[in-house]
Structure formats: C-alpha cells, structure tokens
Amino acid sequence: xxxxxxxxxxxxxxxxxxxxxxxxxxxxxxxxxxxxxxxxxxxxxxxxxxxxxxxxxxxxxxxxxxxxxxxxxxxxxxxxxxxxxxxxxxxxxxxxxxxxxxxxxxxxxxxxxxxxxxxxxxxxxxxxxxxxxxxxxxxxxxxxxxxxxxxxxxxxxxxxxxxxxxxxxxxxxxxxxxxxxxxxxxxxxxxxxxxxxxxxxxxxxxxxxxxxxxxxxxxxxxxxxxxxxxxxxxxxxxxxxxxxxxxxxxxxxxxxxxxxxxxxxxxxxxxxxxxxxxxxxxxxxxxxxxxxxxxxxxxxxxxxxxxxxxxxxxxxxxxxxxxxxxxxxxxxxxxxxxxxxxxxxxxxxxxxxxxxxxxxxxxxxxxxxxxxxxxxxxxxxxxxxxxxxxxxxxxxxxxxxxxxxxxxxxxxxxxxxxxxxxxxxx
Numbered sequence: 273x274x275x276x277x278x279x280x281x282x283x284x285x286x287x288x289x290x291x292x293x294x295x296x297x298x299x300x301x302x303x304x305x306x307x308x309x310x311x312x313x314x315x316x317x318x319x320x321x322x323x324x325x326x327x328x329x330x331x332x333x334x335x336x337x338x339x340x341x342x343x344x345x346x347x348x349x350x351x352x353x354x355x356x357x358x359x360x361x362x363x364x365x366x367x368x369x370x371x372x373x374x375x376x377x378x379x380x381x382x383x384x385x386x387x388x389x390x391x392x393x394x395x396x397x398x399x400x401x402x403x404x405x406x407x408x409x410x411x412x413x414x415x416x417x418x419x420x421x422x423x424x425x426x427x428x429x430x431x432x433x434x435x436x437x438x439x440x441x442x443x444x445x446x447x448x449x450x451x452x453x454x455x456x457x458x459x460x461x462x463x464x465x466x467x468x469x470x471x472x473x474x475x476x477x478x479x480x481x482x483x484x485x486x487x488x489x490x491x492x493x494x495x496x497x498x499x500x501x502x503x504x505x506x507x508x509x510x511x512x513x514x515x516x517x518x519x520x521x522x523x524x525x526x527x528x529x530x531x532x533x534x535x536x537x538x539x540x541x542x543x544x545x546x547x548x549x550x551x552x553x554x555x556x557x558x559x560x561x562x563x564x565x566x567x568x569x570x571x572x573x574x575x576x577x578x579x580x581x582x583x584x585x586x587x588x589x590x591x592x593x594x595x596x597x598x599x600x601x602x603x604x605x606x607x608x609x610x611x612x613x614x615x616x617x618x619x620x621x622x623x624x625x626x627x628x629x630x631x632x633x634x635x636x637x638x639x640x641x642x643x644x645x646x647x648x649x650x651x652x653x654x655x656x657x658x659x660x661x662x663x664x665x666x667x668x669x670x671x672x673x674x675x676x677x678x679x680x681x682x683x684x685x686x687x688x689x690x691x692x693x694x695x696x697x698x
Contacts, residue, residue, distance in 0.1 A: 276666040276680065278657035279689035280639060283522035283562075286686040290510045290528045291317040291677040292343070292503030295582075296465040298367035299442045300472050300503060301325050304334065304347035305374035306450060307476055309498030315528075316345040316503055320673040321365050328361045328368050332375075352379070359385035359416060365674070369397060370439070372420060373447035376409060381421045386413070399440035403431050407451050428453030428492055436461050436575045441488065442469055448490040449478040457488040463576040464533040468504040475499040505555070507533040508582045509676060512651050514538075514559045515586045516683065518546045519593060519659040523560040524686050531557060536579045540587065543569045544594060568596030568633055573603050585611045585652035592620035593659055594633040602627050611649035614642040618656050618664065639664040647675045654679070658688055 292315035301322065304311040316322065316338070326336045326345070333353030338345040355375045362368040366387035375382035387397065401411055401418065406429040409422040428451050431444060438461040445466070448455035460466070462484055470483025476499045479491035510529045517524045518541055531552040538548045538557070545567045547560040568591060573581040581604035591598040592615055602608050609629055612622045617640045621632040639662035644650035650671040657664030666672075669692070672679055683690050 273667070274669055274692050274694040276654065276669050277691055277693055278639070278654065278664045278666065280520070280637075280658050280660040280662065280664060282520065282658075282687055282689055284517050284520050284524050284658075284683070284686040284688060285522045287525050287527055288513050288682050288686060290505045290513075290526055291315070293317070293465055293468070293506035293508070294319055294321055294675050295463075295508070296468045297322055297503045298325055299370055299446070299465065299469050300501065301329065301347060302370040302374055303446060303469065303472055303476070304329070305332070305349050305352075305371060306378055306446070307496040307498055308350045310346055310348040311476070311498050312344060312346045312500040314344050314500065314502045315505070316343050317506065317677045318343070319675060319677055320670070321367065321675065324361070324364045325368055328357060328371065331361060332357070332371065355379050355382045357382070357384040362387055366439070369400070370443050370446060372400070372418060373404065373443045376404065376420045376422055377426055377447045377450035380423050380425060383417055383419045385417050397439075399433060399437050400443045403440060403444040404447060406431050407447060407455065426451035428455040428490075430456050430458070432458040433460065435459070438463050438466065441466055445469060445473065445480060445483070445488060445490060448492060449473050449480065449496065450494075451490075451492040453492055455490045455492065457490075458486070460486055460488045461575060462486060464504060464507065464530060472499065472501040475501055505530045508580065510534060510557065511537045511580070511583045512586050512655070512676070513682070514541060514548075514557060515583070515590045516655045516658055517559040518544070518561050518566065519590050519655050520688070521561050521563070522687070523558070523562065526557045526559070528555050529557045531555060536577060537583055537587075540569050540571055540579065543567070544590070566590065566594040566633070568594040568598040568631070570599040572601040575604070581605060581608065582648050584608065585648040586655055588612070588622070588629060588631060589615060589652040589655040591631045592622070592634060592637060592656065596633055598631045598633070600629045600631060602629070610645040611652045614645070614649070614653055615656055617642050618660050620656070636661055638662055641665045641667065644668040644671045647671045651676060651679075654690070658683070658690070
C-alpha cells in the first residue's frame, strides 16, 4: 500500500494551480444522465472519486471519453443499458447515490444501492428520499437497495428541508429539472458547488433560479440538451494549500482559485497572522508567512458561508503550531476528529471533548509515522508533516487520491520534500 514520506521544515515558494472541484464534478457527471445528448466538462479533476463515478456511469451504458492526462471529459448517455447501480460500485463513494434522481426523472424508475464513503458520520439519505416522495415517487428500501418508480413522471413539489443538506439539495435539483411543474426547495444549502450545478443545468436547458441561495426554484422542462461546462475551481483544495503554506512558511500564489468562496478561511488566516492577498478578478490568492509565529484562532464549522467542515482538519493541523489555545467546534459531522490522535503523535497538544477540540499550540512538531482515516484527515497530516522537524510517514494515502489531484507534484513544485513510496515504487 502506498504511503507518503515527508521531510518537513522547508519553506514553500512559487505557484500552485488549483484543479476542478471534486464536490462539484461528481454531481455534474450525474447530471449528464438527464439528456441523450453529449455533455462535455472542462477542468475535470482526475481523482479516484471521478474515476469511480465514470466507471459506474459506464456500467449504466454511458459512453465516457476521457483521455488519460486530459482535463476534458465527454459523457454521452444517449442509450442507457441499465438503471441499476450495484452495491459493489456505489459502496466506494457516497456521491454515486446521486445517479438515482436523474435516472428516476428521465426513465421513471431506478434501483440504486445505499451508499458507502468516508467514516465521518452517519450522513443518512432520508432527506433525498423524502424529496423524491414529495415529487410523487414510490420508494421501497430492501436488501440494501433503494427501488424507486415514478411511472407517470415526477411532479413539482414544495420541499422544505428540516436542516441544511448539500447532498439532498443537489439531488432534489437533479430530479426536479425534468419534473412536471414547479419545485421549490426551502432551507436549501448555499454552497458554491450548488450554484455551479445550477449553471450547468441551465446551460442544458433547465430553468433553475436561486442556486446557491436558501430558496431554489425549478420550473420543470420536458427535455434537456447537451452542453460544455467548466467545473468550478476546488475551494477545499485551495484552502488546503493555503494552510500548507501557512504551516510550513514561505510565499506561494494559488492560481485558478475561487476567491469569493474562501472568505471564511482567509479571514481566519489573517487573524492567525498570515499574509493573505486576494485578486478576485485574476482568481489568485497569495499566502505568505515568513518567520512570525502563528496566533491561535478559534473556529466553528457551519454550512456555507460559514467555516467549511472540509477544512476543519487542516485548520486544526495549523493551530497545533499557533501561540495560545484555539477551540475548534465541529457542528456538521459527529465523528470528524479522528485526525486528532494522529496529530498528537507528531507532538500536538489536542484534547477532544464531544464536538469540541481544544488545541494548545506547541513550538515544534516532530516527524513520526501516522495513519490517515479519511480524505480531509489525510491531508491534515500532510500539512503537519510539512511543518514538522524530521520525517513524517503518512500511511493509507488512498484517501488522499480520492480528493487531491497531483498532490505530491504540486507540493514538490513549490519546494516541499514529499514523495510517494510503496507498491511498485519501492
């Protein structure tokens, strides 16, 4: 099994280009099921997750043209051969479950396995299913599969989510665009990736308004057509590299960065004493820290535009080196502090109490072998390793490959001493 070896203590300098957003790309790929015409995505990140989903789409009969090394991906769902998404594929990644809505909307029936994914909380899909039932679908859950039918087609509905759910908002949108009549989603999630999905659906001929706000209105249409759509830049990747520079020190400019989507993080970084310069028009964020010690900053994770849960682990790694004590509250997922014991192996002082982590900053971290537990936890260990004295070995890095494109290449390009070993490389 591959692992990363990192020799820390080297300041980073140069430029890091930001790839397309994983969390947007996966829902956009599912949207290609809604039309018999080809849909082309540019700026598509090559990740384990996008590869898994392309394989599932091929199982359903979608033609996938995505040359190796290319960031342009063309999907053609002209003639599907199946509306069954099997367990052995859906279990690899929760986002695979999002093929249910498009299949149900276009074909009137679908059978999709309940999802798998990272062990960071229960994340049930009941809100997804209640939305489909509100649109007139008949649902049965048996033997680990959701069997859905809407033989007369889906109907528009008023759907008020009891709590904010990114996945349920996106999935309801994917189904409602082909439903008869108007669908209104209240208490919808406001993440930038939802606005990106709405833009793509509208380019395909849908009538979606309010994407990225708390109320999304969809006027159903009979058919959608093909389009070409650029995947938005990945705000989580950009935030991760920003914190890597803040931890290790140096001066790096992130290009193709979603500046507006990162205001909660850039504000916290400035409070910690990091130099942050943004240019929204150019899509650049400059991160610099040269010598000055970080200051402790407390954060509470919250739905967008609050501090992202997907950047919590990385921020905790940064705060392990800050002067003072920070409190990090995780309000989205109930099991997302699994990185804390691993950071402690590097010398961090972290006490977890329920949904709070109290981080008392230390002057130095020291390299040690650590184990990744999920995607964002993995990269928090990389950040800590870049700042630590000596060598850090990060095991189970297949988690990293799910969400970070060319991680070692990008970090090596700005001066990090990081390499992948294991498998055929040793």
